Amino acid sequence: MKLSAVQADAIQELGNIGAAHAATTLSQMLSSTVSMSVPAIKAVDLAELGNHIGDESAAMVVFELQGEIQHGGYIIFYITRESAIRLTNTMLGMTDTDRDFNEMDQSALLEVGNIMVSAFLDATAELLGFIMLPSPPALSIDMAHAAMESLIAQLGEEVDEVLLFSTELICEEHKIDSDIIMLPEVSTLKRITDLLEEMMKAT
């Protein structure tokens, strides 16, 4: 599905609102300032996915979009391996960065992802009047491309191009760099853009 300039702007604004709420929760959890980028929407051909998401090691907390839709696609809390260690260290009061992930780290990451993605989806639901709920989370700490291509392979609607919609959240004090990435099914994206266009007409 091709987005018009107006649709892309509207989606960007939606991402802005969602990510701002997610950034606030992250800021509270870290007791530190978190800044966010302008949300970016990229139409990526599958063959080119590797140019956007490489085989670097990263933690991805993944939720299926559910609620008013059954299988709406995925929303992902993405954080590089180094940032993930610094994040859990900050939360758990540890300092050793040269270590493996343990169970504590994994539950901390799942929890952070859960809180941030819930905040993101709460905010977008309020704006759209369309409820998307996160499924229970799944965690992968491995090559980012491997995790992402596996999600794309199991989308219900087969695609040759994906719309990656991501916002970067950065905490400079603790050198934590993370992203919230949405990978919606085409039908979900259509539903969202339709709702946004109705809202714009109404105002």
Add this chain to the structure above:
Amino acid sequence: MAEPNSQTQTTAMIGIGEYRVGTFPMMTIGLGSCIGLTLYDPLKKTGAMVHIMLPDSGGRTERPGKYADTAIPLLLKELDALGCSKRSLVAKIAGGACMFEYFGTNLNIGERNTDKVRIGLKEQGIKLSSEDVGGKVGRTVTFLPGSGGKVSVRRADGVTTEL
């Protein structure tokens, strides 16, 4: 897309659904549930690599490299055009993982991809000499047709094995 090119010796990066045929080094990164399949002809020192995403094309003709059922005949045709005999080809596969247990259980695309590729090779009478498949792990694969068809698989933790 994916024109065979034997002039260059730089490593060809093979994206999802893409393939290459030739004597130059090839690489495909971050295989999850997808399969990296290599076919190598030791007599011609020529090979082919493809990054397969799904088991069945369901009759689609675009992007034949994306599906197990269309990718294998496609590579055989391309290799045949370069004078490689089907009988001398050796196949190796990597990938077919299940990265997310929670979501993956009902679909298990990785396992279906692996099965379909194995069946496809068997139907063509091609020997599958070695494989590194399954589990919950991402893999990056390099293929060197010029160096005896060497295939190495690197995992996220940096551990590299040869197939």
